[in-house]
Amino acid sequence: MTTPPSLAITLPPWIAEVVDWNRRLEGDEARMDLAIRLSKENVERGTGGPFGAVIVEHGTGRLVAVGVNSVVRLTNCTLHAEMVAFQFAQQRVGSFTLAGPGLAVHELATSCEPCAMCLGAILWSGVKRVVCGAARDDATRLNFEEGPVFDDSWRYLEERGITARRQVRRAEARAVLELYRGRGGAIYNG
Amino acid sequence: MTTPPSLAITLPPWIAEVVDWNRRLEGDEARMDLAIRLSKENVERGTGGPFGAVIVEHGTGRLVAVGVNSVVRLTNCTLHAEMVAFQFAQQRVGSFTLAGPGLAVHELATSCEPCAMCLGAILWSGVKRVVCGAARDDATRLNFEEGPVFDDSWRYLEERGITARRQVRRAEARAVLELYRGRGGAIYNG
Numbered sequence: 093m094t095t096p097p098s099l100a101i102t103l104p105p106w107i108a109e110v111v112d113w114n115r116r117l118e119g120d121e122a123r124m125d126l127a128i129r130l131s132k133e134n135v136e137r138g139t140g141g142p143f144g145a146v147i148v149e150h151g152t153g154r155l156v157a158v159g160v161n162s163v164v165r166l167t168n169c170t171l172h173a174e175m176v177a178f179q180f181a182q183q184r185v186g187s188f189t190l191a192g193p194g195l196a197v198h199e200l201a202t203s204c205e206p207c208a209m210c211l212g213a214i215l216w217s218g219v220k221r222v223v224c225g226a227a228r229d230d231a232t233r234l235n236f237e238e239g240p241v242f243d244d245s246w247r248y249l250e251e252r253g254i255t256a257r258r259q260v261r262r263a264e265a266r267a268v269l270e271l272y273r274g275r276g277g278a279i280y281n282g
Numbered sequence: 283m284t285t286p287p288s289l290a291i292t293l294p295p296w297i298a299e300v301v302d303w304n305r306r307l308e309g310d311e312a313r314m315d316l317a318i319r320l321s322k323e324n325v326e327r328g329t330g331g332p333f334g335a336v337i338v339e340h341g342t343g344r345l346v347a348v349g350v351n352s353v354v355r356l357t358n359c360t361l362h363a364e365m366v367a368f369q370f371a372q373q374r375v376g377s378f379t380l381a382g383p384g385l386a387v388h389e390l391a392t393s394c395e396p397c398a399m400c401l402g403a404i405l406w407s408g409v410k411r412v413v414c415g416a417a418r419d420d421a422t423r424l425n426f427e428e429g430p431v432f433d434d435s436w437r438y439l440e441e442r443g444i445t446a447r448r449q450v451r452r453a454e455a456r457a458v459l460e461l462y463r464g465r466g467g468a469i470y471n472g
Contacts (some may be wrong), residue, residue, distance in 0.1 A: 097292065097293070098290050098291065098292045099290070099291040099292075099369055099370065099373055100288050100289070100290060100291075101288065101289040101290075101291065101419070102287065102288045102289075103287070110350055136433075138458075139316075163378050164378055167372055167373060167376060167377065167378050168372055168373070168375045168378060169369075169372060169378050169403065169406040169407050169408070170360065170365050170366060170368060170369055170377060170403055170406070175360050178359060178360060179358050179360055180289065182358055182359060182394065183357060183358070186357060187357065188353050188354055188357050188358060188359050188470050189359060189470065189471070189472050190472075191472055202444060206400065206406065207402055207406075208401065208402030208435070209400075209401075209402030209403045209405075209406060210399075211402070211430070212397055212398030212399030212400070212401070212430070212431075213359065213360055213399045214397065214429070214472075215373075215399075215427060215429045215430075215471075215472050216359040216360070216397075216429075216471070216472045217359050217469075217472050218355075218472040220414055221472075224466050225286050235338075236440070237405060237406070239401075239402045239406075239438070240401070240404045240405075240434060240435040240438035240439070241404070242430075242432065242434060243396070244430060244432060245430040246361050248430035249430070252427070258444070274428055279295070280378050280379065280406075281379070281405075281406070282379045282381055282404075282405050282406045282407050282408040282409075
């Protein structure tokens with residue numbers, strides 16, 4: 093027996109109902125609202141953990157990709173919302189970095205501060221700005237193991253030209269985490 | 283235009299020629315030798331960056347999954363060797379964590395110390411031990427941007443029951459990085 097020849101990364105089918113690909117998302121709050129909406133739908137429709145993310149063009153607000161937590165649905169620990177969004181965004185623009193030649197400046201809005209894996213991936217992804225909703229503490233209160241993220245980790249990104257704005261619509265984002273906890277949602281630690 | 287409905291994560295076809303799935307890998311050195319072999323084949327066959335990884339059952343040495351860096355080949359910044367190996371291993375055992383109920387203890391051997399993303403993923407993956415070949419400095423010498431990994435990051439893993447042994451067959455692992463540099467291989471930073 094060998095490993096399967098191919099894995100498929102998919103978004104849940106309800107994404108097509110929820111996401112208007114033609115809408116421009118102007119301002120951090122509009123971008124965060126969509127990230128939080130995705131996190132909430134993911135809980136309510138039972139397709140994964142309480143996390144959503146969007147990638148937009150920084151200037152125009154054009155929506156490039158979305159992601160929702162898909163760890164349990166796809167049996168794959170790497171599929172946090174941010175990671176899903178990065179992969180679909182890169183596929184769409186045809187570059188392994190969203191800062192590739194000739195591309196617009198891209199940014200990430202994520203419904204919760206990134207875990208260590210996703211923070212590391214931000215650096216590889218090519219996004220130049222990150223907007224976060226809920227705080228790390230809001231996720232660890234649910235016993236999610238967010239990993240080694242320190243103040244120095246954020247500083248490291250900043251020194252490399254990646255800026256962050258945190259706790260945008262924090263209360264709304266946290267409410268989705270509490271909704272998930274209330275429903276007894278799976279805590280998919282390693 | 284919307285994002286594509288599905289992404290495929292594949293291993294390069296030469297994996298079938300190189301990997302003997304029935305061989306037990308006993309001891310750290312045998313596991314590292316395969317990780318380094320994979321990194322070298324990936325360079326020589328032109329299918330990606332100079333990094334390879336294997337997941338084995340800690341006790342028996344049974345090979346569960348392999349990974350090679352696939353960032354450029356699959357236009358996807360998340361596909362470091364370790365990340366590819368985790369995903370195929372989880373698919374194979376049918377659990378989003380390799381520490382799931384009833385499973386053997388799993389460990390990772392990786393041809394180079396993990397970047398920040400992969401170190402964070404180790405925590406989610408469920409492996410309980412990590413063996414590394416080349417050092418972080420060996421990768422940064424090629425200008426790979428390895429991200430915010432600190433001594434405290436390793437300590438964080440240790441405190442959660444994940445042990446690491448680093449610089450196993452370092453010279454051999456580093457030689458593959460130098461081979462890649464000599465060939466002018468792509469440095470796929472963000």
